[in-house]
Amino acid sequence: MGLTADSTGIKAVDSGLIIQKEPGDKVIALAGNPNVGKSTVFNELTGLKQHTGNWPGKTVTNAQGRYVHNGNGFILVDIPGTYSLMAHSAEEEVARDFICFGEPDAVVVVCDATCLERNMNLVLQTIEITPNVVVCVNLMDEAKKKNIRIDFKQLEQNLGVPVVGTSARSRKGLDVLMNRVSQLTAYHHITDPIHIRYNTPIEAAIAVVEPVIKQQLNGRLNSRWVALKLIDYDETLSNTLAEYLGFHLLDDPLVVQSIQQARELLAEQGLVEDKLRDSIVSCIVLTAESVCGDAVFFENSNYNARDRRLDRIFTSKWTGIPVMLALLAGTFWITITGANYPSQLLSNGLFWLQDRLTEFFLWLGTPEWVHGALVLGVYRVLAWVVAVMLPPMAIFFPLFTLLEDSGYLPRVAFNLDKSFKKCSACGKQALTMCLVGKRIFQPA
Ligand SMILES: Nc1nc2c(ncn2[C@@H]2O[C@H](COP(=O)(O)OP(=O)(O)OP(=O)(O)O)[C@@H](O)[C@H]2O)c(=O)[nH]1
Ligand SMILES: [Mg+2]
Structure with a gap:
């Protein structure tokens, strides 16, 4: 059965998102702060390939995928990362509208275990809207490295909703997560969520x-x-x-x-x-x-001292922009100059092969126009394109991925935010621009 408006509340969902579910499927929203691993959880469970990367704001609209756990079907909806549900931006509005009006059977709020307290703001705001919440404390491997210990029982007691620790990238804890989600959706009213007391x-x-x-x-x-x-x-x-x-x-x-x-x-x-x-x-x-x-x-109160020191260099008023220009110029220089050597080697090899092909065609006695079309036409053009394009791409993409994985790209967004705002844009768009460039050059 295709579905939709009536079953899930079409007015609530992101424009264009029509929930496709089979009878009995439960709809689970994956919410959370930006860059905490929502899409990684989504991909690991559904086998789909939502874009993931080490910078916030990659997911900008809702995406859905199906997952079967112990014979029960779940439609997971990967919603954009937000710090709050107060709708200060388009992403926050999309997230809030899906949680409020999309009528999901449960909301999994994915959190970053290395800064759990900050992530609690969103958990609490979600709990204010619906009691059907499971908290997924992700990046547990990173928390362990930073000697951060989490008492899950206590946290669960404090929040009054299920809390599960995961390391989504290595799939650890995802089964337990889905067990708790299953329980929550099967038996309603099993949570007793905390009430935020205002003044x-x-x-x-x-x-x-x-x-x-x-x-x-x-x-x-x-x-x-x-x-x-x-x-x-x-x-x-x-x-x-x-x-x-x-x-x-x-x-x-x-x-x-x-x-x-x-x-x-x-x-x-x-x-x-x-x-x-x-x-x-x-x-x-x-x-x-x-x-x-x-x-x-x-356990180590100085756990992020190194990150803070690097932040001071990468984002300060005086060093942020020069370091960014130097790193980006270095990347381009290595790409352009460094690519000359493998380009030369490749073209030597491919044109050596062209001579051998010519000899082969002469030996076969094929007419000149066949040799001209196949060897001097098709093969030669292909050899040029491969020799010129492949080395820069093979150098640029790993370097760019290194910048992405090291977490440097969000710092670039921060540095460029002011200038982009003057053009009525925001710094995060610098990353989107890079990504579009990457997509243009990257073969599908
Ligand atoms: N070490 C570690 N890295 C993880 C884990 N889960 C996700 N990541 C990494 O965290 C980064 C962000 O993951 P995403 O899944 O794109 O995060 P997201 O929450 O969907 O981000 P937005 O869509 O921007 O809100 C990626 O580089 C992932 O590989 C984990 O359990 N451990
Ligand atoms: Mg995402």
Whole structure:
């Protein structure tokens, strides 16, 4: 059965993404911060090839793939990496809309084990929307190298949802992850998620709006979360929300009145617009801190000193751009000059072969036009193209991959962000440009 709108809530999904599932399949969203290994988990489980690489922002739209675990079918949806669900960017909107309105049966929030506390912000925001969450703490191999120890039992207790450690690149822990996902989707209400407690004025404001909208939402969305979004007016959400519900909550005068009353309460405490938003974020950050406090241990408190030192060189105002220019110029110089030697060798070899082919054709006594077309035409052109194009590509792509794997490319994005912003773009687009260049030159 092909599927779709009714089964999964088409208004919720990324434009163009129609969930293809068979009867009984469960839809699982793979959410998480950028560059934590969501696509790696997705690829390992589905056998597909979503683009992965060591820089954030590779996945920009939702992609789906099927995985069968213990006889049960799962449709995994790889969604773009985001730091929050507050929809500050197009990717955040795509991610938030899928989690809120795509009606996934569960959301797996993939986290980076080496900076778990930072990743908790997204986990907590997701838990606010749905209780059907499994936390996948990925990059455990990296955490081990940095002597970071994680008490999974404690973390699970603190969050009230299943937590699983994985090293997706080597497939470790993925079976356990899918076992927990299976359990969660088979038996509902087995989680008891943590509640984020906001400060007193925000809690009071929520208490005014939530009861008014609860009935109208009829359990389709978390009323506490929607109340907070209505109070902290989020324009990007309101239209999608209206489309999903089939009516506009703000058309009801009682709702409008309660929101106004809540805002007045907040204004009395000086909590308006940015201040309100800051206050919401700081409550989430404080909760993340307390969740990780007794569950994540840094056995070497200086664990990322080397990374920070390198960051200072690669991204500082004075050294960042010169180092970037030197590295990129070095890459091009090695590619262009270095390619001359293998090019020369290749062309010597291929043209030596051309002479042998000519001798062979003469020996066969083929007409001159056959020799001209095949050897001096087809073969010679091919030999030129191979001799000229192959060596630079064979040098450039490994060098570029080295820069990518070492994590240098996100630093390039950071360095170029200011200049790109002046052209109404953002630094991450420098990486997309490189990738497009790579794709143009790379044979399919
Ligand atoms: N060491 C290690 N590296 C991993 C692991 N999982 C993923 N990676 C690497 O982490 C990098 C990012 O992986 P992706 O799967 O592209 O990350 P993503 O979360 O999909 O990134 P975005 O789409 O940009 O949000 C890649 O270089 C992966 O090879 C792991 O368990 N251990
Ligand atoms: Mg990805």
